[in-house]
Amino acid sequence: MKREKSKKYRSVQILRGFSQLAFFLLFVYLFLAAHYTGEDYISSTAQRFFHFDPLLALVTIVSARALTAFFLFSLITVVMTLLLGRVFCGWVCPLGAVHQFFSFVFKKTKFLKPPREEKSSLAWKYFILIIVLVGAVFSLNLAGYLDPFSFLTRSFAVAIFPGLAYVLSGVAGLFYSAGLLSLGRSTSHLLENWTLNATFIQGFAVGLVFLAAVMLNAKKERFWCRYLCPAGALLGLLSRWNLLKFRINQATCINCNLCSQHCPTQASPFPIGQWRSGECIYCFNCAAICPTAAITFPMSIRPEKAGNVSNVNLGRRRLVLSGLVAVASVPLFRLTPFKKRASLKLIRPPGALEEPEFLATCVKCGQCMRACPTNALQPALTEAGPEGIWTPVLVPRIGYCEYYCSLCGQVCPTGAIQKLTLEEKAQVKLGTAWIDKNRCIPYTLGKPCIVCEEHCPVSPKAIQLVDTDTKLPDGTIVTQKAPVIDVEACIGCGICENKCPVVDEPAIRVTSIGESRSAQNQLLLQTGGDPFRP
Amino acid sequence: MTPMKRRLFIRNMVIGGAAAAFGPRILPGQTISAAGWPDLAAVEGESPSAITKQAINMLGGMGRFISKGDKVVIKPNVGWDRTPEMAACTNPEVVKALVELVLDAGAKEAIVIDNTINQAKRCYVRSGILEAVKQTDGKMIYVDEHRIKKMNIHGEWLKEWNVVLDVLEADKIINVPIAKHHSLSRLTMGMKNWLGAVGGARNQLHQKLNHAMVDLTAFFKPTITVLDSYRILVRNGPQGGRLSDTKLVKTVAAGTDPVAVDAFGASLFGLPAAELPFLLLAGERGLGTYELEKVKFEKRKI
Numbered sequence: 001m002k003r004e005k006s007k008k009y010r011s012v013q014i015l016r017g018f019s020q021l022a023f024f025l026l027f028v029y030l031f032l033a034a035h036y037t038g039e040d041y042i043s044s045t046a047q048r049f050f051h052f053d054p055l056l057a058l059v060t061i062v063s064a065r066a067l068t069a070f071f072l073f074s075l076i077t078v079v080m081t082l083l084l085g086r087v088f089c090g091w092v093c094p095l096g097a098v099h100q101f102f103s104f105v106f107k108k109t110k111f112l113k114p115p116r117e118e119k120s121s122l123a124w125k126y127f128i129l130i131i132v133l134v135g136a137v138f139s140l141n142l143a144g145y146l147d148p149f150s151f152l153t154r155s156f157a158v159a160i161f162p163g164l165a166y167v168l169s170g171v172a173g174l175f176y177s178a179g180l181l182s183l184g185r186s187t188s189h190l191l192e193n194w195t196l197n198a199t200f201i202q203g204f205a206v207g208l209v210f211l212a213a214v215m216l217n218a219k220k221e222r223f224w225c226r227y228l229c230p231a232g233a234l235l236g237l238l239s240r241w242n243l244l245k246f247r248i249n250q251a252t253c254i255n256c257n258l259c260s261q262h263c264p265t266q267a268s269p270f271p272i273g274q275w276r277s278g279e280c281i282y283c284f285n286c287a288a289i290c291p292t293a294a295i296t297f298p299m300s301i302r303p304e305k306a307g308n309v310s311n312v313n314l315g316r317r318r319l320v321l322s323g324l325v326a327v328a329s330v331p332l333f334r335l336t337p338f339k340k341r342a343s344l345k346l347i348r349p350p351g352a353l354e355e356p357e358f359l360a361t362c363v364k365c366g367q368c369m370r371a372c373p374t375n376a377l378q379p380a381l382t383e384a385g386p387e388g389i390w391t392p393v394l395v396p397r398i399g400y401c402e403y404y405c406s407l408c409g410q411v412c413p414t415g416a417i418q419k420l421t422l423e424e425k426a427q428v429k430l431g432t433a434w435i436d437k438n439r440c441i442p443y444t445l446g447k448p449c450i451v452c453e454e455h456c457p458v459s460p461k462a463i464q465l466v467d468t469d470t471k472l473p474d475g476t477i478v479t480q481k482a483p484v485i486d487v488e489a490c491i492g493c494g495i496c497e498n499k500c501p502v503v504d505e506p507a508i509r510v511t512s513i514g515e516s517r518s519a520q521n522q523l524l525l526q527t528g529g530d531p532f533r534p
Numbered sequence: 535m536t537p538m539k540r541r542l543f544i545r546n547m548v549i550g551g552a553a554a555a556f557g558p559r560i561l562p563g564q565t566i567s568a569a570g571w572p573d574l575a576a577v578e579g580e581s582p583s584a585i586t587k588q589a590i591n592m593l594g595g596m597g598r599f600i601s602k603g604d605k606v607v608i609k610p611n612v613g614w615d616r617t618p619e620m621a622a623c624t625n626p627e628v629v630k631a632l633v634e635l636v637l638d639a640g641a642k643e644a645i646v647i648d649n650t651i652n653q654a655k656r657c658y659v660r661s662g663i664l665e666a667v668k669q670t671d672g673k674m675i676y677v678d679e680h681r682i683k684k685m686n687i688h689g690e691w692l693k694e695w696n697v698v699l700d701v702l703e704a705d706k707i708i709n710v711p712i713a714k715h716h717s718l719s720r721l722t723m724g725m726k727n728w729l730g731a732v733g734g735a736r737n738q739l740h741q742k743l744n745h746a747m748v749d750l751t752a753f754f755k756p757t758i759t760v761l762d763s764y765r766i767l768v769r770n771g772p773q774g775g776r777l778s779d780t781k782l783v784k785t786v787a788a789g790t791d792p793v794a795v796d797a798f799g800a801s802l803f804g805l806p807a808a809e810l811p812f813l814l815l816a817g818e819r820g821l822g823t824y825e826l827e828k829v830k831f832e833k834r835k836i
Contacts (some may be wrong), residue, residue, distance in 0.1 A: 038659045169680075176680050188678040192654060225814040323540040402653060404615050404660065441741065450718045455651065459775030464715055481717065497556075501737040 009287035016090060016283060020097040027094035034371045034411045035195035040422055042410055046367060050149050050413035052077050056193040056363055060137040060414050064361040064506055068415055078238060085242040089225055090281030095148035096225055112218040117185050122279060123314050127322040129233040131318035134326035140333055140387060144336035144363030146230055154366035158200045158379055159207030165196040198375040207411030222264045228485040234280030245300045246275045252294040259286035259295060266384050332507060344511040345383045347394040350401060350428040351409035351418040354517050356428035364390040368408035374399030377408060394430060395496025401430060403457035417478045431492030432514040433485055439507035446470035446478035452496035452508045453483055462489035463496060496514050539771050562734050572832040574789035576759040576798060579836040582627035582764045589788035590635055592832050598809055600706055600759050602640035607647060608702035610630050611711045612661050614773040615652035621728050621767040621780040624712045626666035626761045628786060633672035644672035647700055648730045675700060682733035689749025691742055696734035709756040713763040713799040715771030718743050720770050724759040725812055731827040744795045744812040748819055752794055759795040761787040794820025
């Protein structure tokens, strides 16, 4: 028998490589474009990529109980998956491309080469999906932690690109010390122009998680896509009726099992009849590697047998169990004192929804943190309770909210941070600044300062200066201009705290009270009518 | 090498007498000495660009200050993310006019730079200065933390501080501030503008701001100070925020005496120069004259 590999499927494989590269580059470009380009309103649609993700769409719509038009784009992915199966995973997904790249590299090495045998259960990603979906029913939005777009954007924004910027800055320093002035300058200008000079408190944790996800490719090729990805699981469930079928020509098949060995997602092309349409990402590795070109992907409208959809043994008991785990974990996520009493450090970005809606809508993708020009937005750890881990929180000590900036709302993919015009944004109050007279230089040392006042961006200023007497240790009294807050004028932007010369624990600090988005977290009594009438 | 030359040059200019021997480029057949030109010129008019050019003309033209092949740094105030009509940053047309004059006078490079307070790019863009400089052959660069170096600045109060090297390494420096209200120094003009040419914990300089301003002015020794008072900020300084915080004065003042320029600026706010401690200190230090009646001062309206 004549043995010859399929040239056609080899070309399709190459084509797929280009497709992955193109979508990955598009993703990186849109990611980088989400910053202040010199325009107040960014024209690039970094957030649009997310709108094609059916998992984010489904979870956010269910969790936030709101139908949002921009998620209509995800229907395109749904229809594509219904027709063609998980081509999205194999051809489009940028995180899939990352994993495929590292799997490829690891396979070339001896010590990182993933073993072919001991295949684990594919059921995990379905259990993860169930947990995420059940959570959404209770308005617990867990999609972002393992959703590929959120995961990749967050890792890039919070860890990878800050790490890259750190290296580039070092390179600029090397250029300067080598006397290459203009090279040093262009490197530094690159970082400034693309707003890459950022550091994040949790960059380390997020970076380690990303590194771990990449290293798992040494355990198993495309480990993430096989075992973890809830978006892939959702698409797998949708691919039951897809038209792109897998066939082995029994007459030419030599039972070599090469196809199954090279399948990156355990879709089991061999033995014949075992193919799992829900696992296949249409990489066409099997068709290209088959020594007799026995594998084809014909179109057919006949649906797969239900068992073949994933051909994964989920087991009714295990399904029910994972659902119960999800239900049981909901109250655990809600164990936080912040429901009754606002968290003082929970300063949300301008345009953020009221806290319960915000938590139900935010997918922790970190796009806002990427766009923030002053590095003020940081992934939360404890500030927002367990449900709010990695949601954005403004940390004035690191950065402040630029008065004429509304980028975070413009790049938010789910509307957790609403799009605001600059005029609307200037009206938003994020919190209120408070002076710590025990630390404030004029109040305590009797020395001049006024730094907070000069930086206050509102006019008339929310920080006014009043002549104040200070008793010095030797008993003498000095009079100095000292800051006093106009609580109603303060917008809580945090520039005062950021610029305060008392650097360790600033003498002026912003807390969340008075934030416009909350009806409860208010300082001044808002009666709005006769208190003696019901 | 070059900064020394410049500093020497400026010291002589300020002292007055021997200045002509070092700096001014005397054209062949020209007999007039530096002493023949005013120390301070103020021009009022509709076009910021035209009054800037006229003011420099009255000082003897840019050719008097700039030699062929000079690297010139122009230091505007671009501290804030504010549009020109908010009068928080130097008028872009004034900066542009200076870049053009400097390049026309034969400078090799005209670099515009400021250590901003808000995000640098925002300030550069919204102030309109980046766009204005782009229309010329000048360059606008960002302050780079790699290019900030702690050095001895020989001040009376400020001994050592972090300085922006790109400013320092110029052959000639032109300071082009805007006249604004400030709660601590009362006014921020040319002398205060040097806080934008340094790095480090700038906010701590406020604890002895007047002394810091004088020490920094003595250190940087601008060749010329051009005070943009086309639109001045009269309250809520130094960044304002409303049009009503500003006042149209339509004047640009230029001078070789940085103290006299600031003293003139004070008069626009109706403040006697003698009420501004930094001017008194600078006068004592011999950096210039704040008593305008003692200054060779020409005023014009076009």
